[in-house]
Amino acid sequence: MTTTTSPQGRTELLRPDGSPVRVLVVDDEQSITELLSMALRYEGWRIRSAGDGQGAVRAAREFRPDAVVLDMMLPDMDGLAVLGRLRRELPDVPVLFLTAKDAVEDRIAGLTAGGDDYVTKPFSLEEVVARLRGLIRRSGAADRRSEPVLVVGDLTLDEDCHEVARGGDHIHLTATEFELLRFLMRNPRRVLSKAQILDRVWSYDFGGQANVVELYISYLRRKIDAGREPMIHTRRGAGYLIKPAVS
Template sequence: MGAALTRDGRPVRVLVVDDEPPLAELLSMALRYEGWEARSVGDGAGAVRAVREWRADAVVLDVMLPDTDGLTVLRRLRGEIPGVPVLFLTARDAVEDRIAGLTAGGDDYVTKPFSLEEVVARLRGLLRRAGAGQVRDVSLLTVGDLVLDEESHEVWRADEEIRLTATEFELLRFLMRNQRRVLSKAQILDRVWSYDFGGQANIVELYISYLRRKIDVGRQPMIHTRRGAGYVLKPGAPGGR
């Protein structure tokens, strides 16, 4: 499915509120992979400030936060943006939290542990219900003169069509959805191959080399190596690989 855009053509903004940094970063990464913008904060006060300054289109909100509870945060968020959709994160056995959250005005909830795909699907549903056309899906990803169509699986650079294998396509899509972000080999393995190659991260290097031959050869390089960190795709970036 393509990226979600608001009526004015910008990517949907989702605020993740959770005091577990690894979980918050994982959720944010999954949302960015969908072509959305994502920010994360670790407490209720930060959530209210972020919503006020950033004007999020939706919020993923943990019920348990270090400075206050999610229900109090919900009321404050709605004071800033009355109609903002809120998806609660709750513990699996906390039935009372789920009931309290929905009663207090939360729009939906998922229980921990959850799948990233479920969170994205729930958010799409909330945005559709909240906006009646507020969000539209598009299938084209564009970075500089590089264009990828997520529906037809076609790729062009400077209007020249580029033929990719299925794995090369998924790798390029991940890089383009996270343009200007350095992605580690572990992140790429997890998202593109969906499992660990038993430490064989050289599979990433191999497919990066395949992509470079098709995307960068004879043109200004877009795929760059950040030694010790990973890879980054940038439009028209100068310098070596």
């Protein structure tokens, strides 16, 4: 796969032949498949969705996806059975498991040994997209040149090892801070509204106050902009944006 720059200025993954990456989404809750389809389409990927094991296998056969998002709780088949059938259709395709938080983690842990990955419900879209990008990038067909490091000015964020540094100084971020910064850095120089940020960085069932965003922006500023030329800017009444400090 190679990367190109979309009209939005974001980089998207492509297959070696230049066609878009194909992702199959399998979940029985339609609201989830819709949410995921929408978000993944926006990444520039081609999406097919299925609501049960039967449909998943059928879709796998004819759609030939490059990656699969698979809920482990399906109505008609055991998750493992579905996985087995999928594997027979698509031996080398990476799978991102969706699982309930309290589900037996060791069983999943065993499954991910082959290079697959998983996220727990309720997830944030940034998380799903990031893991999927990682899986696709690392899967055999992926172009190795596609970079896992985001750079804006002297600020760098490594999606692989979850490390952030500004001007050489390493910066420790919590999980939420990291995701927020990643979202900002994947959309440099663009104003992002608090609603957009909330929808993307917080999990889909978050029902809290929108001012967590303000709070976490404030945390990020303390760690990233402290004593330096600020990179995170407020556009009053519109949102926030990150851009290189031109000074």
